[in-house]
Amino acid sequence: MANHSEFPLWEVFIRSHGGLNHKHVGSLHAADAQMALEHARDVYTRRMEGVSIWVVPSTAITASDPADTDPFFEPARDKIYRHPTFYDIPEGLKHM
Amino acid sequence: MRDFLLLLADNTQILGHRLGEWCGHGPELEIDMAMTNLALDLIGQSRNYYQYAAELEGAGRTEDDLAYLRDAREFRNCLLVEQPNGDFAHTVARNFLFDSWHYFFLQALCQSNDERLAAIAGKSLKEVTYHLRWSSEWVIRLGDGTEESHSRIQDAFDNLWTFRGELLTPAPFETEAASAGYGVDLHAIRPLVEDRLSDILAQATLQRPEDGWMQSGGKTGRHSEHLGYILAEMQYVQRAYPNSVW
Amino acid sequence: MSTQVSLEERFQARIDAEQKIEPKDWMPEAYRKTLIRQISQHAHSEVVGMLPEGNWITRAPSLRRKVALLAKIQDEAGHGLYLYSAAETLGISREELYNELLSGKAKYSSIFNYPTLTWADMGAVGWLVDGAAIMNQVALCKCSYGPYARAMVRVCKEESFHQRQGFELLLTLSKGTPEQRAMAQDAINRWWWPSMMMFGPNDSDSPHSAQSMRWKIKRYSNDTLRQKFVDMIAEQIKVLNMTLPDPDLRWNEERGHYDFGAIDWTEFNEVLKGNGPCNRERLAARRKAWEEGAWVREAAMAHAAKRQQSV
Ligand SMILES: [Fe+2]
Numbered sequence: 001m002a003n004h005s006e007f008p009l010w011e012v013f014i015r016s017h018g019g020l021n022h023k024h025v026g027s028l029h030a031a032d033a034q035m036a037l038e039h040a041r042d043v044y045t046r047r048m049e050g051v052s053i054w055v056v057p058s059t060a061i062t063a064s065d066p067a068d069t070d071p072f073f074e075p076a077r078d079k080i081y082r083h084p085t086f087y088d089i090p091e092g093l094k095h096m
Numbered sequence: 097m098r099d100f101l102l103l104l105a106d107n108t109q110i111l112g113h114r115l116g117e118w119c120g121h122g123p124e125l126e127i128d129m130a131m132t133n134l135a136l137d138l139i140g141q142s143r144n145y146y147q148y149a150a151e152l153e154g155a156g157r158t159e160d161d162l163a164y165l166r167d168a169r170e171f172r173n174c175l176l177v178e179q180p181n182g183d184f185a186h187t188v189a190r191n192f193l194f195d196s197w198h199y200f201f202l203q204a205l206c207q208s209n210d211e212r213l214a215a216i217a218g219k220s221l222k223e224v225t226y227h228l229r230w231s232s233e234w235v236i237r238l239g240d241g242t243e244e245s246h247s248r249i250q251d252a253f254d255n256l257w258t259f260r261g262e263l264l265t266p267a268p269f270e271t272e273a274a275s276a277g278y279g280v281d282l283h284a285i286r287p288l289v290e291d292r293l294s295d296i297l298a299q300a301t302l303q304r305p306e307d308g309w310m311q312s313g314g315k316t317g318r319h320s321e322h323l324g325y326i327l328a329e330m331q332y333v334q335r336a337y338p339n340s341v342w
Numbered sequence: 343m344s345t346q347v348s349l350e351e352r353f354q355a356r357i358d359a360e361q362k363i364e365p366k367d368w369m370p371e372a373y374r375k376t377l378i379r380q381i382s383q384h385a386h387s388e389v390v391g392m393l394p395e396g397n398w399i400t401r402a403p404s405l406r407r408k409v410a411l412l413a414k415i416q417d418e419a420g421h422g423l424y425l426y427s428a429a430e431t432l433g434i435s436r437e438e439l440y441n442e443l444l445s446g447k448a449k450y451s452s453i454f455n456y457p458t459l460t461w462a463d464m465g466a467v468g469w470l471v472d473g474a475a476i477m478n479q480v481a482l483c484k485c486s487y488g489p490y491a492r493a494m495v496r497v498c499k500e501e502s503f504h505q506r507q508g509f510e511l512l513l514t515l516s517k518g519t520p521e522q523r524a525m526a527q528d529a530i531n532r533w534w535w536p537s538m539m540m541f542g543p544n545d546s547d548s549p550h551s552a553q554s555m556r557w558k559i560k561r562y563s564n565d566t567l568r569q570k571f572v573d574m575i576a577e578q579i580k581v582l583n584m585t586l587p588d589p590d591l592r593w594n595e596e597r598g599h600y601d602f603g604a605i606d607w608t609e610f611n612e613v614l615k616g617n618g619p620c621n622r623e624r625l626a627a628r629r630k631a632w633e634e635g636a637w638v639r640e641a642a643m644a645h646a647a648k649r650q651q652s653v
C-alpha cells in the first residue's frame with residue numbers, strides 16, 4: 001500500500017481550565033499543522049479537557065537520553081538546601 | 097412557529113443522522129471522530145428545537161414523538177440534508193453548502209425576538225462556526241489537493257448545487273416567521289452566503305457551478321425518495337414496538 | 343553476551359521495582375515484540391469493535407440513546423487511536439499495523455465477530471463486553487510500559503460511562519413491556535459466553551502468560567480476571583431481574599466466589615480461526631473504509647505539501 005499518503009505523527013499538549021502548564025496528552029496523525037490542531041480538538045478535548053492546544057511534529061522533539069539519567073538528574077538529589085524544609089525556623093513563626 | 101421550529105429541528109436531525117452513518121467508516125480515525133463530533137452537535141441542536149416545539153404544542157408529546165412518529169410528508173427539512181453521503185467529497189460538499197448557510201442563518205437568528213430561540217441559536221452558532229471551518233478547509237484541501245480529489249469534489253458540487261437554492265428560498269412559514277420577528281430574513285443573509293461560497297470555492301480552485309434550476313419542496317414535505325429510507329431505519333424500533341419506553 | 347545478560351537483568355530489576363519502561367530505554371527484543379503484538383491487537387479490537395455497535399446508530403430508538411451510542415462508539419475510535427500511538431512509540435507505523443489487520447495477519451478480539459441483532463444488544467454489549475474489557479484495562483493501567491499504561495489510564499477514564507449506559511439501557515428494557523424484557527434476556531443469553539471468552543484461554547492453556555506476567559505487561563491471569571467478572575455480573579443481573587445462561591452458576595460460600603460452568607472453547611477456536619458469523623464482514627468493512635479513504639489522505643498530504651511550498 002502507498003506509504004506517501006500516511007499522515008505524519010504529532011504530539012499534543014493541552015492546558016486545562018485550571019491554567020497550569022501545557023501537558024503532553026498523547027499523539028495523533030494529521031497532514032499539516034492546521035489539521036493537527038483540529039484533530040487535537042476533536043480527539044483530546046471532547047470532555048472539556050482544555051482551553052489551549054499546542055501541536056508539535058513528533059520529529060521535532062529532542063528527548064534526553066536514558067543513558068544520561070545519572071549525569072542529568074542525580075546531581076540535583078543532594079541539593080536539599082533548595083527546598084524550604086531544609087531551614088529551621090521557630091515554631092511560632094507564621095506565614096513563612 | 098411550529099413549522100419553523102420543525103424546519104430547524106429536522107434539518108439538523110437529518111444531517112446529523114447522515115453524519116452518524118460515517119461512524120466507523122471514515123477515511124482515518126481522526127476524521128472519523130471529527131465527523132462524529134459534527135453529528136453529535138447537530139443532533140444536540142435538533143433536540144433543543146424538538147423539545148421547544150413539543151412544549152409549545154402543550155399536548156404532552158416529547159422530542160422523540162416528534163422525531164420518531166411523524167411520517168416523511170410531515171418532515172420540514174431541506175432536500176440537501178437528506179442527500180446520501182456518497183464519497184467523502186460529497187459529504188464535505190453537502191456539509192459545506194449547509195454550513196455556509198447555517199452559519200449566517202444562526203447569526204441572524206441570534207437576534208430573534210423569541211428569547212428561547214435566540215438562546216438556542218447562540219449556543220448552536222459556536223458549534224456551527226467550527227463546522228463551517230471544518231468543511232471549508234476540507235473543500236480547499238480536496239479542491240487544491242490531487243487531480244483525483246479535485247475532480248471528485250467538483251463533481252460533488254455539480255451534483256448538489258441544485259439543492260442549495262432551497263436553503264435561501266423562504267417557505268410561507270419562514271416569511272411569516274421573519275415578519276413576526278422571531279425568524280430570519282433569508283434575502284438579507286443571501287449576499288453573505290454567496291460571498292463565502294465564492295471565496296472558499298476560489299481558494300479551492302473549483303468552478304462555481306451555474307445557478308440553474310433549483311430543487312425545492314423539502315420544507316413543505318415534498319421530499320426526495322431518500323428521506324423515506326432514512327425514516328424507515330430511524331423510526332423502525334419505535335414503530336415496531338409502539339408505546340414503549342427506551 | 344555478558345553485557346546482554348546484565349542489560350536484561352537490569353531491565354528486569356527495574357520492572358520488579360515497578361519503574362516504567364519508556365520508549366528510548368533499552369528493552370529485550372522479545373519484550374518489544376510482545377508489546378507490539380498485544381497493544382496492536384488491543385487497538386484493532388477497539389476499531390473493529392466500532393462496527394457491531396455502529397450497526398445500530400441509525401436505528402437508535404430515542405434521541406438520548408442515539409447521542410449516547412454515537413459518543414460511546416466515538417470513544418472507541420479514540421481508544422484505537424491512543425493505542426496505535428502507544429504501539430508507534432515502539433518503532434512501527436500505524437499504517438504497518440493497519441496492513442497487518444487488513445491482511446488478516448493480526449488478531450482482534452473475537453467478540454466483535456458476533457452480530458448485533460436487536461436493540462437490546464446495545465445494552466448487552468455495553469454491559470457485558472465493555473464490562474469485560476474494563477476488567478482487563480484497569481489491570482493494564484499499571485503495566486510496565488509507560489506509553490501503554492498512560493493510554494490505558496485515559497481509556498479507563500472514558501470507559502466509565504460505557505458500561506453504565508449499557509446497563510441503564512437494559513434496565514429500561516427490563517422494566518418495559520414483555521417484548522422488551524424478552525429482547526433483553528435474549529441479548530444477555532447470546533452475549534454472555536462470548537464475553538466470558540474475552541479473557542482468553544484458561545491459565546493452564548495460556549502459553550504467553552508467564553513471561554508477560556514477569557514483564558508486568560499482564561498483571562493478572564486470565565482466570566483471575568474472569569472470576570472477578572463473573573462475581574460482578576452475577577450480582578448486577580439481580581437488579582435486572584434476569585438470568586445468565588449458565589445452569590451451574592451459583593455462589594460458593596467456601597471460595598467466596600461464584601462457581602460457573604465450563605466454557606465451550608470449540609466455538610471460540612472456530613471464531614478465532616475466522617469462522618465466526620461476521621469475521622469476513624468486519625474485515626471487509628475496515629478494508630473498504632481504508633481503501634476508499636486513500637484518495638482523501640493523499641489529497642490532504644498533497645495539499646499540505648503545496649501549502650508548505652507557498653510559505
Ligand atoms: Fe474502548
Ligand SMILES: [Fe+2]
Binds near residue numbers: 418
Ligand atoms: Fe468501551
